[in-house]
Amino acid sequence: MLSMMKTVFAVISLVLLGGCAGLGVQPWERDLLAKEEMALTNAIDSSLDDHIYFSKEASSGGKSFGGGGCGCN
Amino acid sequence: MQLEDNGANKVNVKAALSLATCALLGSDSADAQEPLGQSLASPTPWSFDTAVLLYTEADRVSALEAMISANKEFDDEHFLTLKLTIDTLTGASASGAVEQPQVQTFTRPSGNGQYQIAAGTTPLDDTFHDTRVQLNGQWTQPIGKDLAASIGAHLSKEFDYLSLGLNVNVSYDFNLKNTTASAGFSHFKDTFSPIGEIPKPFASMLIGNSDDPTWDNEFADTRLIDEDDKSTTDILLGLTQVINRRMITQFNYSYSMVDGYLTDPFKVLSVLNNQGISQDFVYESRPSERTKHSLFAQSKYHFESTILDVSYRYMWDDWQIKSHTVDTRWRFNLQGSHYIEPHIRFYDQSAAEFYQPFLLHGKTQPAFASADYRIGEMNAYTLGVKYGLGLNNDEKLAFRLEYYSQQPKNSGFEQPVSLADFDLYEGVDAVILQVSYSF
Numbered sequence: 001m002l003s004m005m006k007t008v009f010a011v012i013s014l015v016l017l018g019g020c021a022g023l024g025v026q027p028w029e030r031d032l033l034a035k036e037e038m039a040l041t042n043a044i045d046s047s048l049d050d051h052i053y054f055s056k057e058a059s060s061g062g063k064s065f066g067g068g069g070c071g072c073n
Numbered sequence: 074m075q076l077e078d079n080g081a082n083k084v085n086v087k088a089a090l091s092l093a094t095c096a097l098l099g100s101d102s103a104d105a106q107e108p109l110g111q112s113l114a115s116p117t118p119w120s121f122d123t124a125v126l127l128y129t130e131a132d133r134v135s136a137l138e139a140m141i142s143a144n145k146e147f148d149d150e151h152f153l154t155l156k157l158t159i160d161t162l163t164g165a166s167a168s169g170a171v172e173q174p175q176v177q178t179f180t181r182p183s184g185n186g187q188y189q190i191a192a193g194t195t196p197l198d199d200t201f202h203d204t205r206v207q208l209n210g211q212w213t214q215p216i217g218k219d220l221a222a223s224i225g226a227h228l229s230k231e232f233d234y235l236s237l238g239l240n241v242n243v244s245y246d247f248n249l250k251n252t253t254a255s256a257g258f259s260h261f262k263d264t265f266s267p268i269g270e271i272p273k274p275f276a277s278m279l280i281g282n283s284d285d286p287t288w289d290n291e292f293a294d295t296r297l298i299d300e301d302d303k304s305t306t307d308i309l310l311g312l313t314q315v316i317n318r319r320m321i322t323q324f325n326y327s328y329s330m331v332d333g334y335l336t337d338p339f340k341v342l343s344v345l346n347n348q349g350i351s352q353d354f355v356y357e358s359r360p361s362e363r364t365k366h367s368l369f370a371q372s373k374y375h376f377e378s379t380i381l382d383v384s385y386r387y388m389w390d391d392w393q394i395k396s397h398t399v400d401t402r403w404r405f406n407l408q409g410s411h412y413i414e415p416h417i418r419f420y421d422q423s424a425a426e427f428y429q430p431f432l433l434h435g436k437t438q439p440a441f442a443s444a445d446y447r448i449g450e451m452n453a454y455t456l457g458v459k460y461g462l463g464l465n466n467d468e469k470l471a472f473r474l475e476y477y478s479q480q481p482k483n484s485g486f487e488q489p490v491s492l493a494d495f496d497l498y499e500g501v502d503a504v505i506l507q508v509s510y511s512f
Contacts, residue, residue, distance in 0.1 A: 040321065063386070
């Protein structure tokens with residue numbers, strides 16, 4: 001299961017890299033992407049959420065650094 | 074109470090914060106003295122993001138967290154972010170011991186005094202009161218055509234915990250800036266000096282009269298050292314791709330190596346006899362290394378008046394924990410600058426190979442064991458909603474209300490008959506309330 005997921009991810013990444021030239025927009029087509037709400041991360045909400053889930057679950061990071069940072073209980 | 078001049082007051086708060094931030098940096102604060110934090114020499118003013126979050130579990134932990142982040146663009150695409158976070162934690166946390174048909178007595182982690190847990194109740198240790206202060210600084214700038222670098226520092230201090238960290242990230246834009254590849258590295262060094270010192274692995278919890286003259290020596294025999302540390306090294310590789318005018322995606326792989334004291338000094342395991350009755354409590358012990366990997370994918374799509382944000386993370390480690398996380402936000406733009414954003418998150422994890430809910434008396438002691446439900450089999454979900462609106466002068470206000478529920482599971486352990494009616498895998502429910510204000 002794990003090796004299959006790794007393979008699938010590698011294939012998707014390669015296809016994306018290979019197809020990058022065909023994807024995307026011209027600079028004047030960035031009206032929607034340039035909006036603040038289209039940013040991939042809301043720094044404040046993410047930082048607060050990461051602290052909660054880091055303290056309560058066995059996983060952390062992925063989107064950004066998992067890090068250490070607290071002796072949370 | 075003065076109700077007029079609200080706008081002027083807000084400007085003054087921003088100017089004062091700008092001045093204070095400049096003073097901390099030792100930089101020229103001429104721009105901060107301008108009424109709107111602007112001057113010709115520095116056209117981009119400081120901006121501030123603030124938030125207060127209240128996290129409350131039913132009958133367990135409560136945390137209050139306040140955060141302020143100061144952001145500034147100095148020259149073209151030279152960014153500085155400084156962040157201060159303060160939080161306080163109170164309440165009770167599951168000790169790892171199992172509930173019993175009789176009253177149980179435990180010694181506090183400090184060794185000073187005992188507490189009792191009623192029959193048929195999950196043992197919670199209510200000793201936890203802590204205040205944490207965290208400082209973060211991050212500087213980002215271009216280092217060549219299509220190349221940018223970012224460097225950051227982290228400091229977090231609690232009464233019994235110190236964490237220091239550094240991070241570096243480099244990103245490269247190509248394909249008309251539609252594709253960004255990035256590589257990051259971070260290193261944390263944490264030192265844990267718990268009150269009552271660090272217990273010996275599998276030492277029995279001393280139960281008795283803590284006023285007895287021999288108590289201190291006997292308690293010291295269960296302790297190993299006064300402090301220990303761990304280091305965390307993370308590598309993060311990322312690829313961000315614009316798909317079309319409405320869609321952007323991100324893929325990350327991260328590798329994390331944690332080395333050092335990874336045990337929780339406050340957690341214990343119950344040692345049960347064949348009937349399931351507790352004979353002893355022993356301090357837990359975890360391996361001193363953990364290697365984690367994760368794959369993360371996120372996609373955001375802008376419909377006509379809504380934005381859908383979906384992400385998935387798969388994490389696996391050499392403790393045999395595997396987890397899946399799906400996080401979805403859907404923003405609906407309302408009239409004016411108002412919006413509402415429902416949020417759903419699902420989380421599922423398998424148990425660490427050394428997790429066990431209790432030990433059995435007379436059986437061979439394992440090399441490592443922990444009854445901490447947070448590394449046991451579990452699933453969790455979060456349901457939430459955020460409501461936000463824009464105010465005057467680019468100010469933004471948002472409210473977030475979320476419900477978080479954890480359901481620990483039995484990953485195949487036989488439950489002793491006398492404990493058949495007890496819930497050894499009790500769920501945890503929490504409410505999260507957040508107010509954010511940016512100006």
